Amino acid sequence: MTAPSLRAQLFRRKPVATLVDEAGHDAGHGEGLARRMGPIQLASLGIGATIGTGIFFVLSTAVPEAGPAVVLSFALAAVTAALTALCYAELASTIPVAGSSYSYAYATLGEVVAYGVGWCLALEYGVSAAAVSVGWSEYVNQLLDDTIGVRLPEVLSAAPGAGGAVNLPAIVLVTLCAVLLIGGVRESARANVTMVVVKIAVLLFFVAVAFSAFDAGNFTPFAPMGVAGVSVAASSIFFSFIGLDAVSTAGEEVRDPRRTLPLAIVGALVVVTVVYLLVAVSAVGAQPASRFEGQEAGLAVILEDVTGATWPAVVLAAGAVVSIFSVTLVVMYGQTRILFAMSRDGMIPSLFGRVDHRRRTPVRGTIAVAVFVGLLAGLVPLDFLIDLTSMGTLVAFTVVSIGVMVLRRVAPDLPRGFRVPGYPVVPVLSIAFCIYLIAGLSGITFALFALWLAIAAVVYATYARTHSTLRRTTTELAGSDTPGPS
Template sequence: MSAPSVRSQLFRRKPVSAMVEETGAGDADGGVLARRIGVGQLMALGIGATIGTGIFFVMSTAVPEAGPAVVLSFVLAAITAGFTALCYAELASTIPVAGSSYSYAYATLGEVVAYVVGWCLVLEYAVSSAAVSVGWSEYLNELLDDVIGVRIPDALSFAPGAGGVVNLPAIVLVTLCALLLVRGASESARANAVMVVLKVCVLLFFVVIAFTAFDAGNLSPFAPLGIAGVSAAASSIFFSFIGLDAVSTAGEEVRDPRRTLPRAIIGALVVVTVVYLLVALAAVGAQAAGAFEGQEAGLAVILEDVAGSRWPAVVLAAGAVISIFSVTLVTMYGQTRILFAMSRDGMIPSLFSRVDRRTLTPVRGTIAVALFVGVLAGFVPLDFLIDLTSMGTLVAFSVVSVGVIVLRRTQPDLPRGFRVPGYPVVPVLSVAFCLYLIYGLPGVTWALFAGWLVIAAVVYVTYARTHSALRAPR
């Protein structure tokens, strides 16, 4: 038999039936994850990964770009996320496995595309976890200052390039999340659900108080930099919708996944969008746009100014410290499951797909993720992290939307628990909106992303291509 061509190797696809079979087969050391998560916990995972990733601290970077029109930036990002959520819902109900858009790309577009998507997801989740950890340290400092009048020295609470030496609180948070994830997925999901309830209550508390000081004059000029500013801000804040992808990474640990996954994805998006818009409108109405730039723990500062007292700011800072914990927890969870799927396919070493006999979690992979995220959180400034997360998220979202179209054409008879309404218009619009937001990202983000893809190409050629589980006939 002649050797397969390079093209056939690059674009070999993994059958959906084989993916589903793998969720119920494996050795004692690894390969099987336990199905213990219900629709409520899964929806909470999506909300937990999303609310807090952006809204607690992204206003200080988005408002200077868009002005009060940042509200429109959130609308633009939400519309893009909505189109993509419908695409995710269809693929998640059709291919209910771990790996999210990596697995969907492997089934629809081929190995090399899936590999690139996998690397985008690794970047997306690692950088998002680090970005949120950096924001968490800002609110922790605010809380310590308000309660006991002590602040962690700048040298130990900021990364190099942001005025410090190492962001120690961010590293501590990553470590705590890793310890909880090692205990088990269902335990992590229950802890996250509690934190999500606290998070939503705290943000609604902010909305109520901030609206008492709403001043229409703060909304003028509404869009000082025009549509370009609105688009740039939307591109930057899009990373705050990463929770949609996080839901689908739990595909192998969900009960009745064909029904549960679509409900959780769409439900999480609705809750997140409503909360984001309320908070953004309340914030720009209560504080002049020029005051947002460089503002640490911005929502807490707004409450303190509005109430003329420190106790509302203390409540918000405490809520942020607790709730942002859940964002880091879920994004780290998502990354370990992406790496689990890639490892099982031979794309990366088997270390990441080995499951502990007792906890049924990928313990070694979780530790490796914690080390990588901890280094990013401790030594990289926040601005770079936010834009890199948006790039990885938008690329992954684009591939998912294309995957819906391809799978409808190549395997129309596959059982689907959910179908995208308005097909094929919705998937096409999803891709178009994602590409539009990618175009709005700064040049340095493109350069860093290109460097990341070069590393991916080297690893694929030297390792993944020859270790792929599909390298021999099935």
């Protein structure tokens, strides 16, 4: 047999049947991840990864852009997220394995594309976990100050370049999350469910208090900046919905995944959207739009104004601390599962794919992720990297939507637990919205992202291409254009 061409090597696809069989084989022999999560725990992963710092701050920038019509901006952002969520739901029900959009790209668009997506996800999850940990440190300091009048010295609560020597609370948070994840997926999922209940309760507490001071006059004029203002605000609000894709990283740890994964993705989106809209409507109703601009800890300020007391700020700060803990936990979980899938395919060293026989979790990979995220959170000011998180996320979202259409064309008979309604309009719209948001990112973000992909290309050429498990298969499979079950 002749050796496959370079193009065939770069775009070799992993059959869906192989992906699914590997997951089932590992679990059946006690060598892989354990299927222990149900629909509530899985939906809580999506909610936990999504409702984080965004909703506590976004109104101070979004209301000045859109006015009271910010409620429409939330709805528009939710529609954008829903388009992608529906695409995720179809692929997750068709390919119920770990790895999220990395695995989906491997089955539909080929190895080199999947590898690039894997690096995008590493960027999304790794950098965002570190950035969120830094935000947690700030809230912890605020909570300590509000409750016992003590603040950690700046030298121990800020990174070099941000006025300190090390961000110790951020490192503590990453360590605690790693301990939970090493303990087992069931324990981590239960802890996350508890934190999700707390964060939703805190936000509903805000909604109840804010509605007690509701003034319909605050909605006039409704859209002072017109449609353009609504669109601009929707772009910034969209990133409050990032995190729903974390559900799909748990494909190998869910009972009845073809049914549970779509339910959890759609369920998490519905809960997040309802909570966000309630917060937006109640906040605008309780405070004139002109007062939002530049308002720090805006939700706490609104509660303080409504009640005339300071204790609501303490409640909001405590809720934020719990909320951000949950986000960090789920994001680190997603990172370890994506690296697990890449390691199993030979794309990265086997360290990340080794599963502890007793805990049934990738212990060494989790420790490696914790060290990486902890170093970033503790030692690096991350403000300039935030847009990179958005870039990585939007690229991954785009690939998922393309993957739905490719898989429908080349493997129409695959069993699907969920089908995107309104196909092909929904995935096409999802791609269009993602490209629109990508185009709005800064030039420096594009330059840094190009550098990141250049590093990925070097690592792929020098390691992943020759260590790929598909390289050891037959020439026919390596050069196949059909990703369906074989």
